[in-house]
Amino acid sequence: MKRSILRLALGAMVISTYISFTACSGMDSANEAQGTATTPETNYDDRMEIPLKDLTCYNGGPNSTSCKIEPGIKIGDMVSIGCGVTCEEGYYACCGVRCACKPDDMK
C-alpha cells in the first residue's frame, strides 16, 4: 500500500512537473511547436508551447463537460495545487499536464 502511494506520489510529481511548465499556457490552438522532440507523448520540449491538439487527457476527455486533477506541486516547500475546467457546449473538458477545454471536433 505504502509503495503504491509512493508510486502515486511519484506519478503525481511527474504530472506536476509537466504542469509547472505548462498549466494555463499555450491555450491558443494557433500555437505552434517551438522545440524539438524529447518526449514520446508530446514531441515538444518546451511544454509551455504544447498545442491544445496534443494535450493528453488523464481525466475528462470527449463528452466530459468538466474535469479536475490534483497533483502535488512544489512551491518553495511542498504545496498541493490542482486545476480543473468546466466547458461550454461545443467543447469537452481535458485535464492532463494542464486543464483545458478542447473543441468537440478536436480528438
Added chain:
Amino acid sequence: MRLSASLVGSALLLASCGPTKAPLPTIPVDVDKAGLISIDTSRLVELETSDSSMIYDVSSFELCGDRFIVHSRNYLRSFDIRTGRFTGNVARSGKNYDEFSYIGNLWLEGDTIVFFDTNNGAIFSYATDGTFYGRTYPFGMSFSPEEKPRQYYTIPEVGVFSTNLSNDHTAPRNPRYSFYHFGDTVPHPVDGREICEPTFLSDGTFEDVANKRLLSWEPLRDTVFAVTREGVAPLYHVDFGELALPAEVQAMPYSADRIKYFNRKSTHRYASLIRYLQTKNDNIYFAFACSDEKNYLVCYNIPTQSTTVRHVASPDEGFSQTTFFKITGDSAFVEVRDRNNLLSNPYLYQIALADLQ
C-alpha cells in the same frame, strides 16, 4: 530600487484589477525579524502512519470532539487528538450515493462533518464515525460553465458565495465568486475578479463573518481582497520588502509562470504565497513561504498596524512547519513535517495564539 519596482508594480497590478480610490493599506512583513517558535517534540502529535491511514499534505482540518478530521486531497480521515491514532475514514471517494467525488471545502455544523463536493455540486454530511447523513444540492442540479461552483461559503444574514471553476475562456464571463440569496439557486456574478486560468490551491478564501464578507487571496500574489456581494476589492498589500516577488511576476496571469519564477535557482530569496489567512479579534493571521523552502506565520494587529513573524521548527530544523495552520479557540494547530522522513504522515503541533502576537 527593488522596493520602488515593487510599489510601481503593485500599483500596476491593482490598476489592472479595477479602479483604486485610495492607497492600499500595507501589511509589512520583515522575514529577517522572524522569531523562532521552538518545537517541543514531546508535544508533537503524529498522525498515524500505516497502510490504511496514509495522507498527503493537510488541505484542511476540523477539530471535532476528541478527533482531528483531516482532509488531504481525496482523503477525509479522523485521528485521535491526543495520540494521533487513526480512528477511521469519515467518508470515501467513489460513485455510490454516500461517496464523494471531490472535496471543495470542509466545515463543521455542530458535531457534523460537512463538505461541498465540487463534481457533484452537492453538500455531503457525515458523523465523525463515518455515518452518512445525506447530501443536498444547494445550487440545484445544473450549472452554467460561467459559474460552476467549486467551493461553498456562507455569511450569516448575507447569503451564500461560491468560488467557481475555470471555463477556460469558452464562455463570455467567468467570475471568481458568485453570490446566492439564501435558498435560491440563481447565481449573481460578483464583479471585480475573473478567473483567467484553471489552476488553484486548496485554500484561497476565508469567511470573515464579523465583517460580513469573504477574504480572498491568490497564489504568489501579495494582495488580500475583500469579497462582498457588491464586488471584489483589494483590501491589503502584503509587503515583503526586499524579498517581494517582482510585481511583473505577480501580474503574470498563469500561476505556473509565477511558480516557475519563484522556484528558479537563484541567489536571491523570495517571500510570497499567502496561505490560510484567518482573522481572530483584532488580528489577521496567515502563513507564507520563502523560496529557500522555509515557511512562516504572520500576525498583523489591525489597531496598531504592527506585524509579528514566526517560524515554527525544532532547533535543528529536523521538524518544521508547512504553510498549513488552523486557528481553533485561542490556539493554532500547525502542520509539521519530519524533514528526515517525508514519507511519514504529517504531525500537528498546537501553539498558543499569544505566541504569535
